[in-house]
Amino acid sequence: MTIATSPDTCQVKTTCPYCGVGCGVNARVSENRLIAVSGDKAHPANQGRLCVKGSALHETSGLEGRLLAPQIEGETVSWDKAFNHVAQGFSETIKKYGPDSVALYLSGQILTEDYYVANKLMKGFIGSANVDTNSRLCMSSAVAAHKRAFGADLVPGCYEDLELTDLLILVGSNTAWAHPVIYQRIVAAKKARPEMKVVVIDPRRTATCDIADLHLPLKPGSDGYLFTGLLSHLADNNALDNSYINDHTEGFEDALQAARTLTADLTQTAELCGLDKPDLKQLYQWFSQIDKVVTLFSQGINQSSSGVDKGNAIINCHLATAKIGKPGATPFSITGQPNAMGGREVGGLANQLAAHMDFSNPENIELVETFWQAPNIARKEGLKAVDMFQAIHDGKIKAIWIIGTNPVVSMPNADFIREALQRCELVVVSDCMEKTDTTACADVLLPATGWAEKDGTVTNSERVISRQKGFLEPAGQSLHDWQIICSVAQTMGFEEGFRFNSPAEIFAEHAELSGFRNSGKRFFDISSLATLSENEYHNMKPVRWPAIKDSKTDSTRLFVNGRFNTPSGRARMIPVTPAAPISQVSETYPLVLNTGRIRDQWHTMTRTGKASRLLNHIDQPYVEISLHDAADKGIVEQDLVEIQSAISRCLARAKITAGQPAGSVFMPIHWTDQFASLARVDSLFASIKDPISGQPEAKHCPVSINKLNSRWQAILITEMELANLPCEYWSKIPQKRGFRYELAGTQLPENWKTWIKSMVTFSDDDQIELDSGETYRLVSFRDQTPELLFFASTEKLPNSHWLSKQFDQITASPAQRMALLAGKPVDNNHDSGAIVCSCFEVGEKSIRKAIHQGANNIEKLVTQLKCGSNCGSCLPEIRALL
Numbered sequence: 099m100t101i102a103t104s105p106d107t108c109q110v111k112t113t114c115p116y117c118g119v120g121c122g123v124n125a126r127v128s129e130n131r132l133i134a135v136s137g138d139k140a141h142p143a144n145q146g147r148l149c150v151k152g153s154a155l156h157e158t159s160g161l162e163g164r165l166l167a168p169q170i171e172g173e174t175v176s177w178d179k180a181f182n183h184v185a186q187g188f189s190e191t192i193k194k195y196g197p198d199s200v201a202l203y204l205s206g207q208i209l210t211e212d213y214y215v216a217n218k219l220m221k222g223f224i225g226s227a228n229v230d231t232n233s234r235l236c237m238s239s240a241v242a243a244h245k246r247a248f249g250a251d252l253v254p255g256c257y258e259d260l261e262l263t264d265l266l267i268l269v270g271s272n273t274a275w276a277h278p279v280i281y282q283r284i285v286a287a288k289k290a291r292p293e294m295k296v297v298v299i300d301p302r303r304t305a306t307c308d309i310a311d312l313h314l315p316l317k318p319g320s321d322g323y324l325f326t327g328l329l330s331h332l333a334d335n336n337a338l339d340n341s342y343i344n345d346h347t348e349g350f351e352d353a354l355q356a357a358r359t360l361t362a363d364l365t366q367t368a369e370l371c372g373l374d375k376p377d378l379k380q381l382y383q384w385f386s387q388i389d390k391v392v393t394l395f396s397q398g399i400n401q402s403s404s405g406v407d408k409g410n411a412i413i414n415c416h417l418a419t420a421k422i423g424k425p426g427a428t429p430f431s432i433t434g435q436p437n438a439m440g441g442r443e444v445g446g447l448a449n450q451l452a453a454h455m456d457f458s459n460p461e462n463i464e465l466v467e468t469f470w471q472a473p474n475i476a477r478k479e480g481l482k483a484v485d486m487f488q489a490i491h492d493g494k495i496k497a498i499w500i501i502g503t504n505p506v507v508s509m510p511n512a513d514f515i516r517e518a519l520q521r522c523e524l525v526v527v528s529d530c531m532e533k534t535d536t537t538a539c540a541d542v543l544l545p546a547t548g549w550a551e552k553d554g555t556v557t558n559s560e561r562v563i564s565r566q567k568g569f570l571e572p573a574g575q576s577l578h579d580w581q582i583i584c585s586v587a588q589t590m591g592f593e594e595g596f597r598f599n600s601p602a603e604i605f606a607e608h609a610e611l612s613g614f615r616n617s618g619k620r621f622f623d624i625s626s627l628a629t630l631s632e633n634e635y636h637n638m639k640p641v642r643w644p645a646i647k648d649s650k651t652d653s654t655r656l657f658v659n660g661r662f663n664t665p666s667g668r669a670r671m672i673p674v675t676p677a678a679p680i681s682q683v684s685e686t687y688p689l690v691l692n693t694g695r696i697r698d699q700w701h702t703m704t705r706t707g708k709a710s711r712l713l714n715h716i717d718q719p720y721v722e723i724s725l726h727d728a729a730d731k732g733i734v735e736q737d738l739v740e741i742q743s744a745i746s747r748c749l750a751r752a753k754i755t756a757g758q759p760a761g762s763v764f765m766p767i768h769w770t771d772q773f774a775s776l777a778r779v780d781s782l783f784a785s786i787k788d789p790i791s792g793q794p795e796a797k798h799c800p801v802s803i804n805k806l807n808s809r810w811q812a813i814l815i816t817e818m819e820l821a822n823l824p825c826e827y828w829s830k831i832p833q834k835r836g837f838r839y840e841l842a843g844t845q846l847p848e849n850w851k852t853w854i855k856s857m858v859t860f861s862d863d864d865q866i867e868l869d870s871g872e873t874y875r876l877v878s879f880r881d882q883t884p885e886l887l888f889f890a891s892t893e894k895l896p897n898s899h900w901l902s903k904q905f906d907q908i909t910a911s912p913a914q915r916m917a918l919l920a921g922k923p924v925d926n927n928h929d930s931g932a933i934v935c936s937c938f939e940v941g942e943k944s945i946r947k948a949i950h951q952g953a954n955n956i957e958k959l960v961t962q963l964k965c966g967s968n969c970g971s972c973l974p975e976i977r978a979l980l
Contacts, residue, residue, distance in 0.1 A: 110569040111138055113556055114152045115207060115549040116700050118433025119143055119279050120558025121152055122640070125550070127569050132156045132550055142640055143257065143558055149278035149969040150698050150712065150936045157709040159550045159570070165532040166574025169543040177575065177585075184499070184542055185589035187524045188224075191497045197226035197474070201486055201495050204231040204446055205502035206435030207701075209554030209566060211604040212579035213437070214444040215596060216501065217452060219583060220480075221445065222472035223592045227457070227480030228495065230448040231441050232503045234483040235794060236434035239400040241442060242791040243409025244431070246672050247417070249664035250454050251442055252621055254656040255392065255428030256560040256642070261287040262426030263392040265295045265384050269321060269412070270398015270797075274305035275697040277396075277432060278971040285309055285970065295388070297381055299324065300398065301692065302722070302764055303757030308974035312380060315759055317372030318690045319798045321399055322676030325411035326357035327367030328382055332418055337386035342420035346660035349671040353414050356673035370676075385415065390426035397434060397694065401796035403680045405788045410672040417669050423657035433559040440557040443622060443643075444608060448480035449792075453612045454622035469614050470595060482792030483509065484785050491518035499526040501579055502546065504702040506535035507770045510783040510794040513746055528582055530573075531704045535771050535778070545576040549705075552578060554601040557643075561653070563624070564640045580604060602635035613646070621656065621663045679798035680786050683761070687743065687800035689727065690762045693779050697971050698936050699768040707773060710833045714899070714933035715972075718829040718840055719750040719769040719777035723803065726760040728752065731803060738806040738827055738842050741765065743782035743799055749806060749827050750777055763803060767796075774829045812841040812890035813898050815905045816858050823857060834906050838898060841890075850874040850890060860886040866919050877918050889921055896921025899932065899941075934979075935965035935972040945979050954980065 107128040114121040122141025126134040135155045139146035168180035175183075191199050202220050204213060213231075220229040241251045248254075260266060261283060273281040288294050288309050298310040299321065307313045316324060332338055333354055343350050361367040364382070368375040385391055393416065399408045413429045421427040433439055445452035455462035457479050467475040481489055487509060489495045498519075509515045519525050519539035527540040530548040537543055553568035572578075577585075584596040598604050606628050613625025626647040630638065642653045652658070662669045683690060698712040706712045721741055723733060733739060737752040741763070750765060758764060769777035786795040808826065817836035825843035847853035850869070854860075854876065865878040872893060878886040884905050889895055904918055917923055931943030940963050953959045959976060960966055966973045 107133070110567050111565075112567040112569065113436070113564040114148070114155070115436050115566070116149075116151050117277055118435055118438055118559040119277050120436065120556060120562060120564055121148055121279055122564065123148065123152060123155065125155075125569055130571050132159045132570065141564070143560070143562060143564075144279045147279045147282055147969065149971060151700055151706055153937055153968060154706075154709045154712055155549070157711060158705045159548065160708070161573055162708055163531050163533060164548070164573050164576075165529055165537070165543055165545040166576065167545060168575065171541060177577070180542060180544060181585050181589045184526050184544075185586050187526075188497055188499075188586075189590050191524065192224060195496055197224050197476075198228055198480075199495055200224065200226065200497045201228035201230075201481070201490070201499070203483070203486065203498060203500045203503065203505060204229065204441065206231060206233045206236070206438035206441055208441075208502045208579050209437060209552055209556060209601070210440035210444060210608065211554040211601040212501070212583065213441045213446045214604055214608045215580050215583045215587070215598070217445045218470060218595065219587045219592070221451065221476040222466070222470040223474060223587065223595055225474030225476055227448050227476040227478065228486060229446065229480060230483045230486055231446045232483070232505070232508060233435060233438040233441050234447060234792060235508060235796070236397055236400060237431070237438045237442070238447060238482075238791040238793045239402065239405030239788050240395070240409050240431035241447070242406040243413060246406070246410055247413045247670055248657070248662050249670075250621055252656050252663060253431055253439075253559065253561060254422055255430045256654055257283065258654075259392050259426050259428050259430065260284055260394065262390065263294065264390040264426065265297070265388040265392070267297045267299065267381070267391065267393040268306055269299040269393060269395045270400070271394060271396035271432065272300065272302075272304040272306050272694060273394070273432075274308065274971055274974060276434075276695045278697070278969050280432065281306065282970045295384055297384070301759055301762055305697075305971070305974035308977060312377060314373055314377055314381060317370075318692060318762055319402065319679035320371040320676075322404055322408045322411050322674060323361050323367055323370040324378070325408070325415055326674055326676050327361035327364070327371075327378075328385060328415050329354060329357040329411070329418060330361050330367075331364065331382040332386060332415065335386055338418050339420035342660070343418060346662070346668055347417050347671050348666060348668045349673070350418065352673045353671040356675050357414075359675055361676070385419075389421070390424070391416070391419075391421045392426065392428055392430055394430045394432055396432050398797060400793055402793075402798070403786050403788055403795045404677045405793050406790040407672075407674045407676065411674045411676070414671050414674065417671055423655055423660065425655070428655070431559070436558070437556040439559065439561065440555065440563070443557060448482050448486070451476075453608070454620050465615055466611070469611050472595070484787050484792060484794055487515050487518050488785070490522050493521065496522065497524035497526070498522060499528070500536060501528045504534050504536045504704065504770070506539060507702045507778050508767070508780060510780050510796065511745060511785045512778050512781040514785070528579060530576065533772060534702065534704055544582055545574060546582065547572045547576045547578050551576070554580070555605060560642065562640050562642045565636075565638050567636070600632060602630065602632045605635060606630065679795065681784065681795070681798060681800050683800045687802050688761070689801050689803060691741065691743070691782060691799040691801045692762060692764045692797050693767050694764065696766045696768065699766070701768065702770050703768050703773055708832060710831070711936055711939060713831050714939060715936045717831045719748070719766065719774050720753045721750045721803065722753045722755050722758045722764040724758040724760045724762070725754060725756055727763070727803070728754045731805060733803070733805050738808050739803050740806050741782065741801050741803050743801045745784060746781040748777050748779060748782060749775060763801065769829075772830070775823070775825075775827050777829075806842070806844070808842040808844055809846055810843055810890055810892050811895060812888065813895055813901060814839040814841060814854070814858070815887040815901060816860070817885060818858050820857055824853070831902075833902050836905065838902050840898065850888075851876065854888055858886065866915060868919060875919055875921070877915070879915075884918065887918065934975050935963075937968035937972075938964045940965040942979065945976060949980060956980070
C-alpha cells in the first residue's frame with residue numbers, strides 16, 4: 099500500500115467511495131493529508147468526470163468525528179481486549195444457542211476483501227448464513243430478477259451502451275442527482291445525436307427530465323403494469339423477434355398470457371398507470387420500432403413490494419425483441435452503492451453462498467466447503483435484513499456485528515430497528531465515525547479505516563473491478579475491516595482460514611474460488627486474477643469480469659451469443675402479473691410518500707455532512723408537495739410541516755413544486771438524529787418487503803401532512819456542536835467554522851438569553867443585542883471574531899447563508915458589527931442567494947444578475963461564473979433560471 103509520508107506531493111489513483119458508477123479518482127497527497135482530487139481520465143467509468151460529492155472528497159477526509167480507538171460500553175480499551183470481548187461474546191452465544199443466534203450485517207461501502215472474509219467466517223466457520231447487507235435495501239430485487247431470467251446475477255450491458263442506444267428509457271431513477279457522472283455521459287450523447295430518444299418514467303418531474311423527449315408521470319407503484327402492457331403491445335403489433343424467442347428463451351407463452359391478464363390493451367394499461375394514452379402509445383411505438391433500446395432501472399423499480407416482478411417485466415420485453423447482448427441494447431440495473439456488486443460476487447447476501455453460488459444445489463455447498471476447508475459450512479439460507487432485525491427484536495438473534503452501515507436510519511420501521519438493537523444482548527459496530535444513530539446502540543465500537551486509508555477492490559455497475567488504494571496512514575488506532583474480522587475469527591479459534599497478511603492475498607483466494615471446478619458453469623469467473631503478485635495487485639488497472647485465463651471472449655457485454663447461465667442455456671421469460679403496492683392511501687393517510695437521494699448528499703451523511711459546501715444546495719430536511727395539496731392544506735414554501743404515517747412522524751420544510759403530482763409527496767433519505775430533530779424518513783415506512791428478494795418497500799407509504807403551528811423560528815450559529823436542543827424542530831448544518839442550527843418551536847421562551855445559555859456557552863464581555871418583542875437578536879464576539887450569532891423571530895429571518903459566511907470572517911469595524919446585527923450586508927451585491935452550483939458555490943442571485951446583464955445561455959454563464967462546468971448536475975436548475 100502506497101502511503102505518502104514525505105512532504106513532497108504525490109498522486110495516487112483510486113476509486114470514489116460513493117455511488118455504483120465507480121469513478122476513478124486522482125488523489126493528491128502531501129504530508130499524510132489529502133489536499134485535492136480530480137477525475138481519472140483513464141478510468142473507463144468516468145473518463146475524468148467527477149460529481150460534486152467526489153470533487154469534495156478532500157473536504158471530508160479529516161479526523162472530525164472519527165472513531166479512533168476501540169470502546170466497550172463507552173470506555174476506551176486495547177484492541178486485544180476488544181477482540182477477546184467480541185470473540186468470547188459470539189462464541190458463548192453460539193455454544194449456548196447455536197450458530198443462528200448470531201448475525202453479521204454488512205455494507206455496500208466496504209471493500210470486496212472485507213466482504214469475503216466476513217462471509218467466509220459466518221457461512222464457512224460459524225455455520226450460519228445470517229449474514230446480510232444493506233445492499234438488500236437497494237439491489238436485491240434486481241439480483242433476484244437477474245437470477246430468474248439469466249440463471250445468475252448478471253448485468254449484461256456497459257456504460258457505453260447508454261451512449262450508443264437510440265432509445266434510452268430511464269425508469270425509477272433520478273439519474274441526474276443519483277448518478278450524476280452517468281447522466282452527464284447521457285447528456286453528451288444526446289447533444290452529439292439529437293435524434294436519440296430519452297424517456298423518463300417517474301411519478302415526479304425531476305432534474306433528469308431536463309433532456310427527456312418524453313416524461314411519463316405514472317401512478318406511484320404502477321411500473322409493472324407499464325411493462326407487462328408493453329409486452330402485450332409488442333405481441334399485438336408484430337414487434338417480437340420470434341427467431342430469438344424460439345432459439346434463446348423459454349417460457350414466452352406463459353409470460354405473454356400473464357401479461358394479458360390485466361394489461362391486454364393500451365387503454366386498460368394507460369388507466370392502470372394513470373397516464374395519457376397518446377404518451378404511453380408513443381413509448382410503445384418507439385420500443386417497437388427502434389432496434390437499439392436501453393432500459394436503465396434503479397431504486398424506483400427495486401424498492402417495491404413487487405420489485406422482482408417489475409425487474410423481470412422489463413427483462414421480458416428485451417428478451418422478446420432480442421434487445422440484449424448488443425451494443426446499445428440491454429436492460430441495465432444501475433447499482434446504488436460503490437461496492438454492492440462486489441458484495442454480491444462474494445456471497446454477501448443471506449440467500450447466497452459464495453462466488454455466485456447459492457444453497458439450492460448441494461454440489462455448490464460441497465464445492466465451497468472443500469475449497470474453504472470449512473469446519474462448519476452453512477447448508478441453508480439465512481435471514482434477510484428485515485427478518486434478521488425482527489429476529490433480534492424477538493430475542494432469537496442474541497449477538498449482531500454491524501459493519502460500515504447505519505440501519506437505525508436506513509431500515510424501514512427505523513424506530514423498531516433501534517428498539518431491537520437496544521434489546522439485543524451484544525451489539526458490535528465497526529465504523530470509521532464515532533457518533534451515528536447506530537453506534538449509539540452499540541455495546542462495542544471498533545474503529546475501522548476510512549476511504550482514504552482503505553485498500554482493496556470494488557466492482558461497479560458495469561462489472562468493472564477497480565482498485566481502491568489507501569494513501570493515508572490509518573487514523574488513530576483504526577484497522578481495516580478485513581484485519582478486524584480476521585483477528586476476531588482467529589481469536590474464536592479459526593486460525594487456519596484467516597491467516598491473511600494483505601488484501602492481495604484475500605483477493606487471490608476470492609478469484610481462485612470463482613474458477614474452482616467452474617469450467618464455464620458460472621459466468622462469474624475472475625480466475626485469471628488469482629495469480630497476481632502483490633505488486634501486480636497494487637497496480638491492477640480496472641478490469642471487467644468475466645476474466646478467465648486464456649479466454650478469447652470479449653467481456654464487454656454478456657449474452658452476445660445468446661447463451662445464458664441457466665441449465666438449458668436459454669433465458670427464462672417469467673410470467674408476471676403486476677400488483678399494486680400493498681399499503682394504500684386512506685382518509686386518514688391520503689398521500690403517497692416517496693423517498694430518494696438529493697444531489698449533494700450520500701446515504702446518512704456521516705461523510706458528506708462534514709463538508710459545508712455539500713450542504714449549500716439543500717441544508718435542511720424537506721418534503722416536496724404539489725401545488726394542489728399545498729393549497730389544500732394552506733401550506734406555503736418553507737413552512738414547517740409534520741409528515742405522519744401509521745407508525746411514526748417526521749418534521750421537515752415544505753418545498754412546493756409543480757414537478758410533484760397531486761396526491762404524492764417526496765422526502766429525502768439522508769437526515770438522521772445527528773442532523774435533525776425528527777427527520778429519519780424510513781421511520782415512517784412499515785416493514786413491507788418483496789416476497790422473493792426481501793427488499794423493503796421504500797417508495798410507497800401512505801401519510802398525512804399538516805402544517806406545524808410553530809410560534810417562532812431562529813438561527814443559531816456557534817463554534818460548539820450541540821445536542822438535545824429544547825425545541826420541536828432543529829436542523830444542524832456544519833460550517834467551515836462551527837455549526838449553524840435552524841430552529842423552530844411552538845412555545846415562546848420566557849427569556850431568550852436564558853434559553854440560549856441553557857444550550858451553549860459564550861462570553862458576556864463583548865456582545866450586541868436587540869429585542870423588539872417580535873424579534874430577538876444577539877451577537878457575541880471574542881477577540882473581534884463572532885463566537886455566537888442568534889436571530890429569533892415570529893416572522894421573517896435574515897439570510898442564513900450570508901450569516902454563515904460572516905461567521906467565518908474576522909469582524910472588526912463598527913459597520914460590519916452592525917451589519918451582523920441587522921442580518922444583511924451593507925451592500926446587497928454581496929448576497930449571492932441560495933447556492934445552485936455547489937462545485938463553485940455560485941448562488942441563484944449571482945446567476946440571475948449575470949443573465950440580466952447578457953449571459954443568456956449556458957455557455958456564457960459557464961464562461962462568466964463557471965457554474966455547471968464541473969459535474970454538471972446543477973445544469974437543469976440553471977436552465978430553469980434561463
